[in-house]
Amino acid sequence: MAYKGDDLLEEVTNKDYEYGFVTDIESDLAPVGLNASIIRLISQKKNEPEWLLEWRLKSFELWQKMTEPEWAHIQYPRPDFQSFHYYAAPKQKKNPKSLDEVDPELLKTFDKLGISLDEQKKLTGVAVDIVVDSVSVATTFKAKLAELGIIFCSFSEAVQEHPQLVQKYLGTVVPRSDNFYAALNSAVFTDGSFCYIPKGVRCPMELSTYFRINEAKTGQFERTLVIADEDSYVSYLEGCTAPMRDENQLHAAVVELIALDGAEIKYSTVQNWYPGDDEGKGGVYNFVTKRGICHNRSTISWTQVETGSAITWKYPSCILKGDHAVGEFFSVALTNKLQQADTGTKMIHIGKNTKSTIISKGISAGKSQNSYRGLVKIGKNAENARNFSQCDSLLMGDRCGAHTFPYIEVENPSAQVEHEATTSKIGEDQIFYCNQRGIDTEKAISLIVNGYAKEVLNKLPMEFAVEAQKLLAISLEGSVG
């Protein structure tokens, strides 16, 4: 596709975080703090079966024994986990049957986000599920998907309607005890998206979820579960925004992908949580666990464009369990101002002839710190496993940092592992060259950065690639000079 830097300019005039509005809707809030009775309350509010409550309580028990991970290259005051609301739901009539029943204020929010549900429905053919604070509020296109046997709904609904699928797969890729944030999420998650693609079905449209934190002092803990049955295909996209707040908001999601034999899952993320102000006040703490398991001949492809959050701690990973499984990770992580990102992937090769590709493009500006952290592990039985990793860093100015932490563990001598890394700076020469051709500095930077990130942006579905380009340009506003 063509990358038109010129389409960006109109969007670029808006210097500040443009999604920083608060929607004035009544919320149903749980009291501040976390204990077993809050978890019971959440479970009860959601009318959950007994096994799920037990699962949550067990997770809570595990979490209490765990400590926050310290190894990431990030610095921040530890959140006080007793100071959050663990449940916040926009108050509205139960289970809206159509858009008419959804709170009009909420619909306005979607408009501001640029996702008019109606328009989305008609024009783009993208099915959208929207999660505000903790609750999924609208899922479009459900009926059309149902004809193909595709289930795309909120997680809560899946618990009610398809409990056997949820119970079979929940926690199988990211166990409750996996890490501190995954355990916390398992105890208190409130909603998220659920998707099941039946055998041999190619999902005809992009499935998309928008996450938004609205209520102050809430933590958002979504749980996403995507199951692609044998020989099926799905492309899934999530977008994220949050209002500007002085306090830090906590976001700790868990995403589990299951690609059964011959299936393919493309999972794309455009993350634009509020990054905090120039002094680093506010912003979202984003501690996310994303992992997929690939059975025989299946493919999982993660594409992420990360421009937001004060702190990003995120490693979308693939467990290549089956033979001939393929794992891919394409990432652009941009940090500006005082943002910190520690992000990368894990490719765990277990099956024979498994293949993985990692393309990571870090962009650091302002006083930010940007780290790539990736593990490539080739197990004993992974005959002829192959990995290719490329980690590039682009620096702007002289007060930011770029760091690369690659870990390679090989237990099978037939493995081929390649790692390439480069670090470059946007040169004044390049900018002047653009200026001399009539292109101003802001646009020159967006042209250069988009050129640098093109390999990854190309992996996004068309309309989101355009959105991602704009985001990169906006996020770099005023970073040079």
Added chain:
Amino acid sequence: MLSIKGLKAEIEGKEILSGIDLEVKAGEIHAIMGPNGSGKSTLASVLAGREEYEVTGGSVTYKGKDLLEMAAEDRAREGVFLAFQYPVEIPGVSNINFLKTALNEIRTSKGLEPITAKDFLARVRERSALVELDTKLKNRSVNEGFSGGEKKRNEIFQMAMLEPSLSVLDETDSGLDIDALRIVANGVNQLKNETNATIVVTHYQRLLDYIIPDFVHVLYQGRIVRSGPKELAMELEEKGYDWIKEENGETVDV
């Protein structure tokens, strides 16, 4: 079109241009010659608006406007084009996308609509033929992996695409073999018309066999020490720059 009066410029406190006077009218080609370090490239850079150089005196009027007050991109939009001595590589940005962005920025500044894809491609085809630019290079990243000659041809191709009023060619002949030199010169000659002007900065007379200047100026120690018709270039070729140096009071080791 261009009127330079008493222009002085320095870099890091060191004076490079010590009072340049130059008048360029539409339809003219001026050659600026001079030994290494005489300030030729500095003059080109100052005209283009490079910020490392500090203008400490004098004035530059371009189409009736104070050129020195304008940002580099505004000069470009007003029709000032610099063919770089060392064209810069921009990885990941295709030559074609770069040019289209540039062209549309210039058009937008003049209140014109962006060029249609069809017209743009037609122009690309026509103008790339002018400098015999390999079609493959158009889709490659700007100057990345181009040979020295390809980079210089690409500069002239860009010039042909952007149709500037005033082109400054900074040592465009350096590093070119004779065939490439002929192609580049041919491109420049074909772009010449009654409404535009060209300043050719060069160390050697060689390029001027192909691009015939109306005026030749010799730059030495930051000043134009001699101006004349094209024959001056021949004289320089014959006698070398020592003659100029001696005339200006420098002892030359023989």
